[in-house]
Every structure is written in C-alpha cells, then in structure tokens.
Amino acid sequence: MAKTLARSGQGAAAPEGEGRRAVAAAVIGNILEWYDFAIYGYVATIIAHKFFPPGDEVSGLLATFATFGIGFAARPLGGILIGRMGDTRGRKAALLLTIFTMAIGTVGIGLIPSYEVIGVLAPVLLVLCRLLQGFAAGGEWGGATAFIVEWAPRNRRGYFGSWQQASVAGGLLLGSGTAALFSTLLTPDQMDAWGWRIPFILGIILLPVGLYMRANIDETPAYREARAEPVAQARVRTPGWVLAAKAFGFTILWTVSYYVILYYMPTFTQKYAGLSRTESLWSNTLGLVVLAVVIPLMGLLSDRIGRKPMLLACCVAFVVLTYPLFAAMSGGAPLLTVMAIQIVFGIMIAMFSGPGPAAIAEIFPTHSRSTWMSTGYSLAVTVFGGFAPFIATWLISTTGSPLAPTFYLIAAGVVSAVVIALLPETAHDDLA
Numbered sequence: 001m002a003k004t005l006a007r008s009g010q011g012a013a014a015p016e017g018e019g020r021r022a023v024a025a026a027v028i029g030n031i032l033e034w035y036d037f038a039i040y041g042y043v044a045t046i047i048a049h050k051f052f053p054p055g056d057e058v059s060g061l062l063a064t065f066a067t068f069g070i071g072f073a074a075r076p077l078g079g080i081l082i083g084r085m086g087d088t089r090g091r092k093a094a095l096l097l098t099i100f101t102m103a104i105g106t107v108g109i110g111l112i113p114s115y116e117v118i119g120v121l122a123p124v125l126l127v128l129c130r131l132l133q134g135f136a137a138g139g140e141w142g143g144a145t146a147f148i149v150e151w152a153p154r155n156r157r158g159y160f161g162s163w164q165q166a167s168v169a170g171g172l173l174l175g176s177g178t179a180a181l182f183s184t185l186l187t188p189d190q191m192d193a194w195g196w197r198i199p200f201i202l203g204i205i206l207l208p209v210g211l212y213m214r215a216n217i218d219e220t221p222a223y224r225e226a227r228a229e230p231v232a233q234a235r236v237r238t239p240g241w242v243l244a245a246k247a248f249g250f251t252i253l254w255t256v257s258y259y260v261i262l263y264y265m266p267t268f269t270q271k272y273a274g275l276s277r278t279e280s281l282w283s284n285t286l287g288l289v290v291l292a293v294v295i296p297l298m299g300l301l302s303d304r305i306g307r308k309p310m311l312l313a314c315c316v317a318f319v320v321l322t323y324p325l326f327a328a329m330s331g332g333a334p335l336l337t338v339m340a341i342q343i344v345f346g347i348m349i350a351m352f353s354g355p356g357p358a359a360i361a362e363i364f365p366t367h368s369r370s371t372w373m374s375t376g377y378s379l380a381v382t383v384f385g386g387f388a389p390f391i392a393t394w395l396i397s398t399t400g401s402p403l404a405p406t407f408y409l410i411a412a413g414v415v416s417a418v419v420i421a422l423l424p425e426t427a428h429d430d431l432a
Helices: 016-042 044-050 057-073 075-088 091-111 121-151 154-185 188-195 197-201 203-215 221-228 230-235 240-271 277-305 307-330 335-353 356-361 366-386 388-399 405-422
Strands: none
Touching: 016 044, 016 091, 016 121, 016 154, 016 197, 016 203, 016 240, 044 057, 044 240, 057 075, 057 121, 057 366, 057 388, 075 091, 075 121, 075 366, 091 121, 091 197, 091 203, 121 154, 121 221, 121 356, 121 366, 154 188, 154 197, 154 277, 154 335, 154 356, 188 197, 197 203, 221 366, 240 277, 240 307, 240 335, 240 356, 240 366, 240 388, 240 405, 277 307, 277 335, 277 356, 307 335, 307 356, 307 405, 335 356, 356 366, 366 388, 388 405
16 A cells, blocks of 8 residues: 555554554455445345335335435444543554444344334334444444554545445445445345345355454554653543534545445435336446545545645535536436446545545544544434435425425535635644
C-alpha cells in the first residue's frame, strides 16, 4: 500500500511489513463482515414473502425493509460498547468480537424456517438475527477505521483510510455478486425455494478466515502511545459528545447515499426501470466494482488537495444530479443506461468514501476515538441510513412518484455540506 511506514499519525515507529499485514488483516476482515451484513438487502424481494404474512407486495416489502432498518437500531449500542472496548481493551479485541458476532447473525438468517413453517416466530427470529448483525456492524466500522488510520503515516492517512471504505464496498460487491451469481445459475423457483439461503450460510465458511487474519495482528502504534501517556488526555478540551455530534452530521449524506444507491437500487430498478432481478443485481454489482476501484484513488487525492474540497464536491453533486439521474430510470430504461447511471453514482459516492474515513477519524483524539467516532457514526447510520430503503419505499407509496426518494438524498447533501464546511481541514495535521 505504501513504500514506507516510517511514522504513525502520532509519531510512533511502525515497521513496514507489520503495518502492511495489520491493514491487510483489517481490510479482509471488513470485506467478510460487510458481505455478511449486505446480503440481506440483495434478496429482500424474496425475504418479503418468506418471513411475513401473505399480503400485498408493498406491505411485504415495507416489512422486509423495516426489519432491515431494525438491524441498525443495535448499531449505536454496538458502537458504544464495542467502541469503548476498543479504547480500553484494544482495537484487536474489538475487531475479533465483531466478526464472530456478525457470523452468528448471518448464518442464523440462512437457517430460519419460513413463515409458512413456524408462523410469527419466523419474523421474530429474523429481527433477532438482524439485531446481532447490527450490534457487530456498530462496533466494526469505528474499530476498523481507527485501526487503519492509526497505522497510516501522516501524509498517507487519506489513502490508507480509503481502504477501510473500499473494503466495505468490497463486502457489498461480494454480497451483490454472490446474489447475482446464484440468481443466474438457479431458476427463479429454485432461488425462491432454497437458493436465497446459500449466501447467508456461506458466512460460516468466511468466519475462520476473518478470525485467523485478525488474531495475528498487533495494536496500532498510535494506540500504544496513547495508552502509555494517559496524561495527554488532559490536553483534549472538546467534550467527546460534541465531537460525536460533528461526526453525526458529517455522516448523513454518506449513509443515505450508500443505503439508497447501493441497497435500495436493485429493488428500484426492478420495479421502475423494468429490469429483471438478475439484471438489476448485475447492474448494481457493476456500480460497486467502480466504487471499490475509485475509492482508493479519491483517498490518495485527498492527501494532496485536502479532505474538504472532495467532500463538499460530493455533496454538491448529489444535490444537483440525483433527480435527473433517477428520472432517467423511472419510466423504464435499457440495462446499459441503468449501468451507466450506477457508474456515475459509484464515482459520486467514492468522492466522499475516499477521504471520509480519514476525515472523520481526524476529528477525534486517539484515546477516545473508537468510542465517540463509533457512536456518532452509528447513530447517523441508524437514523438516516438503516431505514433509507424503508423511507424510499414509503415515500414512493405515499406520493405515488418513483422520484420521491431523490428529495431525501438532496436534503442529506445539504445538511452534510453545512457540517463539513464548518470543520477545519485536517489532512496535513498530526492525529491528536
């Protein structure tokens, strides 16, 4: 990733090979965790009639996306508890806990009998598994972000941090690609009957890989230095909750764009662009490929020109382009047109996701970074992101317009732009 790892963000020495292995372990584990979490959204239309009482299509889809959102209700709790664990027990211990918990929730979904077999117990168990996934995800994002950024040299934090978000996109890509692959290989009846369970059950195969990678990493130099010099905590005067509030506003567009564009889009393109389930999944997968490839480039660019110009450019792009791009799909569109639009959206999100991890980590001091960053980020994801597919479906149902979700994205862009404009530029500063 980088030729040298001479110094961490705080100045502690970090051997090159050790830093590379540590970041690689965090990235691979992150990919596997977000595959586990993402797969639910890509088979939502099947889950809608497998786990809920028979009824109209919209009601079933709303119930499915509501359950998707409920999983996010546990994210702030996971962010607080696992984040605190990361600050007191170490980043490594927290990351091991998250990957184990995520695997249990994911495999559990794949094994739950349908509503026809066990009745109301099916959605209850589904909710419990989503809560486990949400709890793990709440601690994973902040823990992995702190871990990767703290291993980075000062002038490469944007690039290193971007791999955290690239790994999230990689997990989504793996989930979307797996769903698309099985949708292609199996008939619609086979996919509906049992094929949808396979991607969830595969989570048990991925668990040993993630655990092995993370069990063989060391703590970050910045964390070790902060623990060795607790007196440095007295120099940090801004209360943690104030910093968390900044992270909350910072995250709004980031999370809304992710969960509308990357989770809800396969449903939207099936219902309003006229694509088949398989076409919508492959189109979504293409957008994710572009996103995963471009994110590190944007992170690298932010090390040179700063975080704020790129973050603000992303906000403006979503305010200006979201409505016309959705309008081009809503009346029915060829597959190539939808693919081109999803590529554009992927680049737009990458403009935020590249510099985003470093920028949000730089808001916080090392001794409390995992706790407060996870809290602020997870709360925003819960409120604005987790229920984004539900809100998008509800807005369309209420207004009768398939373009209604665009206003949610535009509003998010405006709010985050204001917050980001008020933050200092931190690209070339040492970590606190």
